[in-house]
Amino acid sequence: MWAREQCERGRTMEELKNTIWDLPTPAVTVDLDIAERNVKKMAQEAVQHGLAHRPHIKTHRSGYFAQMQIKAGCTGITAAKLGEAEVMADDGINDIFIAYPIIGEDKLERLVKLHRRVKVSTIVNSVEGARGLSRAFDAAGRTIQVLIEIDGGLNRGGVKPEAAFKFAEAIRDLPGIAIVGLMYYGGLIYNSHNIDEVEEYTRRERDCLVQTASQLRDHGFCMDVLSAGSSYSGKRPEFLEGITEIRSGHYIFNDCGQLDIHLAEPEDCALTVITTVVSKPDTHVVICDVGTKSLTSDACHYRKGYGYVIGHPDMEIYALNEEHAFLRCEEENPLQIGDKIQIIPNHACVVTNLAEKVYGMRNGVFERVITVDAKGKSV
Amino acid sequence: MWAREQCERGRTMEELKNTIWDLPTPAVTVDLDIAERNVKKMAQEAVQHGLAHRPHIKTHRSGYFAQMQIKAGCTGITAAKLGEAEVMADDGINDIFIAYPIIGEDKLERLVKLHRRVKVSTIVNSVEGARGLSRAFDAAGRTIQVLIEIDGGLNRGGVKPEAAFKFAEAIRDLPGIAIVGLMYYGGLIYNSHNIDEVEEYTRRERDCLVQTASQLRDHGFCMDVLSAGSSYSGKRPEFLEGITEIRSGHYIFNDCGQLDIHLAEPEDCALTVITTVVSKPDTHVVICDVGTKSLTSDACHYRKGYGYVIGHPDMEIYALNEEHAFLRCEEENPLQIGDKIQIIPNHACVVTNLAEKVYGMRNGVFERVITVDAKGKSV
Numbered sequence: 046m047w048a049r050e051q052c053e054r055g056r057t058m059e060e061l062k063n064t065i066w067d068l069p070t071p072a073v074t075v076d077l078d079i080a081e082r083n084v085k086k087m088a089q090e091a092v093q094h095g096l097a098h099r100p101h102i103k104t105h106r107s108g109y110f111a112q113m114q115i116k117a118g119c120t121g122i123t124a125a126k127l128g129e130a131e132v133m134a135d136d137g138i139n140d141i142f143i144a145y146p147i148i149g150e151d152k153l154e155r156l157v158k159l160h161r162r163v164k165v166s167t168i169v170n171s172v173e174g175a176r177g178l179s180r181a182f183d184a185a186g187r188t189i190q191v192l193i194e195i196d197g198g199l200n201r202g203g204v205k206p207e208a209a210f211k212f213a214e215a216i217r218d219l220p221g222i223a224i225v226g227l228m229y230y231g232g233l234i235y236n237s238h239n240i241d242e243v244e245e246y247t248r249r250e251r252d253c254l255v256q257t258a259s260q261l262r263d264h265g266f267c268m269d270v271l272s273a274g275s276s277y278s279g280k281r282p283e284f285l286e287g288i289t290e291i292r293s294g295h296y297i298f299n300d301c302g303q304l305d306i307h308l309a310e311p312e313d314c315a316l317t318v319i320t321t322v323v324s325k326p327d328t329h330v331v332i333c334d335v336g337t338k339s340l341t342s343d344a345c346h347y348r349k350g351y352g353y354v355i356g357h358p359d360m361e362i363y364a365l366n367e368e369h370a371f372l373r374c375e376e377e378n379p380l381q382i383g384d385k386i387q388i389i390p391n392h393a394c395v396v397t398n399l400a401e402k403v404y405g406m407r408n409g410v411f412e413r414v415i416t417v418d419a420k421g422k423s424v
Numbered sequence: 425m426w427a428r429e430q431c432e433r434g435r436t437m438e439e440l441k442n443t444i445w446d447l448p449t450p451a452v453t454v455d456l457d458i459a460e461r462n463v464k465k466m467a468q469e470a471v472q473h474g475l476a477h478r479p480h481i482k483t484h485r486s487g488y489f490a491q492m493q494i495k496a497g498c499t500g501i502t503a504a505k506l507g508e509a510e511v512m513a514d515d516g517i518n519d520i521f522i523a524y525p526i527i528g529e530d531k532l533e534r535l536v537k538l539h540r541r542v543k544v545s546t547i548v549n550s551v552e553g554a555r556g557l558s559r560a561f562d563a564a565g566r567t568i569q570v571l572i573e574i575d576g577g578l579n580r581g582g583v584k585p586e587a588a589f590k591f592a593e594a595i596r597d598l599p600g601i602a603i604v605g606l607m608y609y610g611g612l613i614y615n616s617h618n619i620d621e622v623e624e625y626t627r628r629e630r631d632c633l634v635q636t637a638s639q640l641r642d643h644g645f646c647m648d649v650l651s652a653g654s655s656y657s658g659k660r661p662e663f664l665e666g667i668t669e670i671r672s673g674h675y676i677f678n679d680c681g682q683l684d685i686h687l688a689e690p691e692d693c694a695l696t697v698i699t700t701v702v703s704k705p706d707t708h709v710v711i712c713d714v715g716t717k718s719l720t721s722d723a724c725h726y727r728k729g730y731g732y733v734i735g736h737p738d739m740e741i742y743a744l745n746e747e748h749a750f751l752r753c754e755e756e757n758p759l760q761i762g763d764k765i766q767i768i769p770n771h772a773c774v775v776t777n778l779a780e781k782v783y784g785m786r787n788g789v790f791e792r793v794i795t796v797d798a799k800g801k802s803v
Contacts, residue, residue, distance in 0.1 A: 069528075069530050069531070069803045070803065071802055071803065072803070103717075103747075125746065125747045126713075145702070145713075146702045146703055148700055148701075148702045148713070148761060148762055149448075149449070149700055151448050152448070170703055171703060171704065171761055173760075173761040173762065174703075174761060177762075196705065199745075200705045200706065200709060200750075201703065201705065201711055201745070201748055202702065202703025202704070202711045202748075203705070232745065321527055321528055322527075323524070323525045323527045323553070323581065324525055324550060324553075324580065324581025324582075325550065326575065326579045326580065326581050326582070327579065330579060332580055332581045334505075334524075334527070335802070336802075337720065337722070337774060338774065338777055338802050341716065341720050341721060341774075342721050342722050342723075343716070343721050344721075366578075366580065366611065367482060367504065367773060367774070368482075368504045368505060368524065368802060369581075371579075371580070381552075382527060382550055382552040382553060383527055383528060383552065383556075394746060395716060395717065395720075395746070398717055398778070399777070399778065399800060400800065401507075401799075401800035401801065401803065420780075421778060421779065421780035423450055423713075423714070423715075423717050423718050423747060423780075424448045424449065424451070424780065
């Protein structure tokens with residue numbers, strides 16, 4: 046009945062193998078109700094705390110989900126790479142922040158071209174980088190808004206807070222770029238063991254940005270945008286007073302990285318991988334048809350293994366090969382060859398980037414194929 | 425001059441940014457001369473040792489390289505997944521071994537369909553799996569050749585050698601399948617610390633297959649195919665007497681996994697990743713525009729870090745984020761923002777699967793874009 050109705054709506058029978066247990070495995074699925082709930086919740090919390098939300102799209106790399114975020118009230122999006130930003134512009138997103146230094150003539154040319162189409166801003170963290178932007182944009186008769194990247198402790202290229210004023214002075218008069226604020230990536234927060242530590246890192250992030258901005262404002266710099274927010278600190282907006290914008294992206298799907306630290310529960314995890322038991326070498330171990338070519342070898346800080354098996358909390362995914370997952374139970378393993386299971390991966394962002402397609406589901410039933418438009422767009 | 429000639433041959437200017445240092449980064453490149461040399465060398469060595477070579481295409485997932493291997497004399501190819509095999513058949517490869525248990529009605533249907541198009545064989549490692557194949561092929565009035573997968577010590581689903589006869593007996597009379605030999609994956613060999621250990625694992629692999637086959641032959645089983653060969657043992661064919669076929673795939677590109685154990689030298693590594701320095705947070709550290717979204721977090725057993733920087737053997741890629749590589753020198757780092765470097769990755773197989781495209785180069789000059797046809801085909 047359902048199938049016939051769907052056929053009449055133009056769906057193919059292939060699409061109508063339609064519950065999560067009917068999908069060809071390994072299958073990457075997103076529960077759209079959970080994703081929408083996560084998106085709305087953070088959008089509301091951001092508004093309540095006077096924060097703009099500009100989610101990082103590296104988690105989904107997809108126009109479909111970016112539009113979902115914009116409709117929920119997000120200001121715009123954040124992209125890691127120019128290639129992602131170009132795809133997002135093609136998908137109708139018209140306010141894009143590229144949180145990455147744009148280096149090299151080929152990329153500067155593409156950035157200028159993109160800037161003619163949509164509102165696009167980026168970061169600077171070196172005089173060389175700022176000069177490149179300046180040359181390219183000045184030659185095009187345009188000005189790009191830039192945030193100064195402040196080092197969040199990772200030593201990943203951000204300007205050290207104590208050097209920010211000197212750096213800003215050095216690039217102050219460059220034509221073609223306009224400093225409008227600061228950007229911070231607090232990657233060390235992912236070393237947190239518990240919520241207290243998350244909150245402590247979040248406070249540090251705020252203090253660093255607010256104090257550095259204050260010093261720069263005193264010297265007449267425009268500091269309209271203070272952009273913060275790892276995927277952990279974005280969940281603690283009450284500690285971000287004085288910040289204007291968060292960039293959390295992870296929250297749309299959540300994963301074991303968030304379960305690890307109780308910033309999400311399994312029912313908040315929208316992205317799961319469905320896999321089939323293909324072998325049972327002994328009574329305790331089963332082998333499933335998913336491996337690093339779908340999940341990668343990304344580990345969690347505190348959780349053992351390579352994912353959380355829904356409905357089997359005691360089952361450990363103790364190893365992965367490229368196309369094999371090894372699952373072990375202390376007791377006799379209840380799974381048999383042909384059974385399917387649903388896994389919350391350690392790291393959702395890398396999973397979408399590997400999937401040939403993502404299945405959008407609602408109440409466990411197939412709704413749509415979602416294309417990962419910006420898959421592989423790391424250039 | 426070169427550019428104009430190429431344009432006249434229909435190449436676009438974009439393709440003509442044409443040395444490895446002109447490619448937009450991060451760029452995955454393959455030196456086609458090295459790849460061809462690797463392919464020919466192993467094909468010749470296999471012939472010399474009376475071995476068929478059926479390379480695993482998981483390393484390149486590409487019709488272009490599969491055809492290169494067939495032209496060099498390979499018998500056929502090995503695929504991990506049905507989806508890869510389907511793409512290889514589309515690419516004109518007509519002898520395909522799927523080294524993976526095919527479980528589930530949807531996959532069995534696809535396998536039967538593929539079997540109507542090309543010569544395709546697969547493995548069995550469980551009675552349930554064998555019964556599934558039997559039902560599907562018998563119903564189609566066809567017979568598929570199967571190898572019994574023998575456990576190579578990984579406990580990944582292969583039948584234990586001592587249980588092989590009993591297993592073969594249990595599936596002997598199933599219609600629609602024909603046992604033609606044994607298959608072994610000796611993944612433990614990758615724990616080798618040196619060539620001596622590689623050779624020891626290779627001997628064990630041979631002894632296990634030869635002895636198990638001998639027992640089964642005594643009971644009248646056809647044991648025409650004894651298929652062995654990890655990417656390490658395939659490089660020691662002199663220890664594989666009695667084996668009929670190797671499946672090494674890795675050898676076409678090589679990578680740090682092979683450098684680690686001196687089964688390859690840097691000049692044998694065909695696949696490299698070109699990346700640009702985008703930040704220099706201090707005098708010792710530079711940040712490049714490549715991360716786990718291109719290289720994955722796969723580590724080597726013995727080598728520290730995430731790849732080998734050609735021309736800078738002392739530089740350590742000590743960390744990766746999704747789009748950032750962190751490189752450190754003991755001395756002052758000679759690299760500056762905008763410089764490009766060439767990296768041999770830890771694990772080539774996962775890199776092609778992530779690349780949007782692979783650039784085929786010759787003498788450092790662009791020749792062709794190679795499509796990773798079977799990218800993401802893990803289903």
